[in-house]
Amino acid sequence: MLLSLMTGARWIPLSDVITAFIQPDTMNINHILVSSTRLSRTLMAVVVGASLAVAGVLMQALTRNPLASPGLFGINAGAAFFIILFSTLFTLTSLQAWLGCAFLGAALAGSLVWLIGNMGQGRMNPLRIVLAGAAMTALFSAFSQALLVVSQEGLDTVLFWLAGSLTERSLALVWPLMLLSVLALALALLCARQVNVLNAGEEIAIGLGQRLGLIRLLLGILIIVLAGSAVALAGSIGFIGLIVPHMVRKGLAIDHRWLLPGVALAGATLLLLADLVSRVVILPQEVPVGVMTALLGAPFFILLARRRGVRYA
Amino acid sequence: MNAITSQDLTLSYQDSVIIDQLDVSVPKGKVTVLIGGNGSGKSTLLKSFARLLKPQQGIVLLNGADIQRKATATVARELAILPQTPVAPEGISVRQLVALGRYPYQSWLQQWSDEDEAMVNRALACTGTLELADRPVDALSGGQRQRAWIAMTLAQGTETVVLDEPTTFLDLAHQMEVLELLRELNQKEQKTIIMVLHDLNLACRYADQILVVHEQTVYAQGVPKDILTEDLVKTVFDLNCRIIPDPFFDTPLCIPFGRERTE
Numbered sequence: 132m133l134l135s136l137m138t139g140a141r142w143i144p145l146s147d148v149i150t151a152f153i154q155p156d157t158m159n160i161n162h163i164l165v166s167s168t169r170l171s172r173t174l175m176a177v178v179v180g181a182s183l184a185v186a187g188v189l190m191q192a193l194t195r196n197p198l199a200s201p202g203l204f205g206i207n208a209g210a211a212f213f214i215i216l217f218s219t220l221f222t223l224t225s226l227q228a229w230l231g232c233a234f235l236g237a238a239l240a241g242s243l244v245w246l247i248g249n250m251g252q253g254r255m256n257p258l259r260i261v262l263a264g265a266a267m268t269a270l271f272s273a274f275s276q277a278l279l280v281v282s283q284e285g286l287d288t289v290l291f292w293l294a295g296s297l298t299e300r301s302l303a304l305v306w307p308l309m310l311l312s313v314l315a316l317a318l319a320l321l322c323a324r325q326v327n328v329l330n331a332g333e334e335i336a337i338g339l340g341q342r343l344g345l346i347r348l349l350l351g352i353l354i355i356v357l358a359g360s361a362v363a364l365a366g367s368i369g370f371i372g373l374i375v376p377h378m379v380r381k382g383l384a385i386d387h388r389w390l391l392p393g394v395a396l397a398g399a400t401l402l403l404l405a406d407l408v409s410r411v412v413i414l415p416q417e418v419p420v421g422v423m424t425a426l427l428g429a430p431f432f433i434l435l436a437r438r439r440g441v442r443y444a
Numbered sequence: 445m446n447a448i449t450s451q452d453l454t455l456s457y458q459d460s461v462i463i464d465q466l467d468v469s470v471p472k473g474k475v476t477v478l479i480g481g482n483g484s485g486k487s488t489l490l491k492s493f494a495r496l497l498k499p500q501q502g503i504v505l506l507n508g509a510d511i512q513r514k515a516t517a518t519v520a521r522e523l524a525i526l527p528q529t530p531v532a533p534e535g536i537s538v539r540q541l542v543a544l545g546r547y548p549y550q551s552w553l554q555q556w557s558d559e560d561e562a563m564v565n566r567a568l569a570c571t572g573t574l575e576l577a578d579r580p581v582d583a584l585s586g587g588q589r590q591r592a593w594i595a596m597t598l599a600q601g602t603e604t605v606v607l608d609e610p611t612t613f614l615d616l617a618h619q620m621e622v623l624e625l626l627r628e629l630n631q632k633e634q635k636t637i638i639m640v641l642h643d644l645n646l647a648c649r650y651a652d653q654i655l656v657v658h659e660q661t662v663y664a665q666g667v668p669k670d671i672l673t674e675d676l677v678k679t680v681f682d683l684n685c686r687i688i689p690d691p692f693f694d695t696p697l698c699i700p701f702g703r704e705r706t707e
Contacts, residue, residue: 338526339520340515385535386540
């Protein structure tokens with residue numbers, strides 16, 4: 132984290148980082164950089180990374196599908212669509228409006244997928260959730276593309292956001308969403324035992340006296356809040372929600388009481404690292420961090436798929 | 445005293461009625477086996493006994509109270525269900541799986557007690573899975589895996605245990621192993637065992653009571669000796685057979701004829 136405070140287009144020595152906290156000097160450019168932008172960026176990376184990874188674990192348990200990721204809820208596509216829609220209809224001036232807009236879109240898409248998954252006879256069908264998510268993603272992406280073709284001025288900002296980035300935003304603007312994520316993370320950690328039981332299958336869970344509908348609703352809300360605020364804060368950052376849960380399962384435990392805190396930590400670390408690298412690879416410019424995670428994640432994902440293939444062959 | 449009683453019970457999927465206005469009772473402390481043809485509704489009836497399926501009409505009473513109205517955690521302390529061919533989460537160890545059985549006894553505050561630990565160890569010991577405890581479930585053989593699942597339902601410490609075809613996919617030796625275990629639990633701990641079996645001869649050997657599910661209802665119910673007749677097998681399974689007393693166990697032994705032979 133210290134490294135993250137120091138690194139950037141302008142290298143700030145450790146001593147300055149420390150004094151920026153202890154004795155802030157309003158005239159010192161380094162101090163201002165640290166406390167105004169670098170700090171919020173670092174905290175954002177930690178919160179977003181942890182949120183995405185935890186949302187991934189919950190999604191995989193909810194759908195009982197190891198390849199599920201929070202993106203499957205149509206959350207990224209929904210957020211993107213809302214941003215494009217609102218920035219063409221009205222001119223979004225404040226960043227606050229932007230964030231709210233993205234979160235709203237994410238929540239709406241997520242809730243729609245949830246409702247479709249619960250429609251019809253019988254209980255929620257995980258497969259139907261996956262299908263509804265894919266359909267909703269396609270639908271919202273199509274809307275977004277249609278809007279972008281009609282009005283092109285929004286393209287630049289949207290493109291940057293689509294790739295996922297932790298651009299330096301002031302803490303004053305992002306704290307409500309970050310607080311929401313932290314609360315959702317804490318709640319998720321408390322649900323570990325319930326997730327363990329849910330993970331054993333629907334009939335087993337009912338047999339063990341779990342209130343299945345309630346737990347699924349709770350997890351659905353947690354996923355939407357976690358992934359929705361992550362996508363609003365940092366755009367669509369892929370692979371963290373998919374990869375980190377598998378890494379931690381292999382390395383630490385499959386019991387969610389250990390898995391959940393484990394992935395929160397690993398997700399935060401991974402995104403922080405990816406962000407660090409993305410800041411320095413093409414100085415003085417920056418690569419969007421979403422590109423970095425994809426670069427790191429894709430090879431790992433292929434490895435994972437191959438390993439599983441061998442085991443089941 | 446009855447463990448489970450159904451009153452005016454109608455079960456259906458979508459629009460097709462599976463069980464129609466059924467009144468039936470399953471006695472406490474006995475081994476009851478449900479038999480019937482494929483698609484007769486044995487499993488469906490069993491599911492409704494364990495609140496996995498909501499009745500369209502009528503009620504299921506567990507120990508005298510409506511199972512749908514009881515708190516589901518309370519039900520889980522009175523009745524355990526092992527569904528047909530459950531799939532364990534990838535990589536879970538036998539001990540972790542069995543420990544899930546203690547879920548109904550835990551709460552946000554009360555996490556893991558000494559009693560939980562003792563019950564898990566007992567369940568592992570009496571199913572002979574103690575030495576497998578640290579192995580992942582997906583690395584076990586079919587028989588071992590089934591014993592691990594039975595251990596999970598035993599860890600629940602319930603008076604009634606409901607099992608849906610616990611012997612499917614097992615070879616004869618492993619089938620016997622599972623059935624012997626269940627009878628032992630019934631005799632030593634007076635557990636009520638309710639299960640679906642396909643093998644008529646094993647059903648007759650291990651059941652105190654048989655429920656024949658046929659034509660959307662319980663077609664016959666009683667001690668195997670009294671109810672398993674050639675006529676019944678002909679009606680329910682559309683199969684010609686001869687029933688003789690088992691020379692060793694004296695329970696009915698069904699010798700099925702093929703199409704070629706009717707006598």
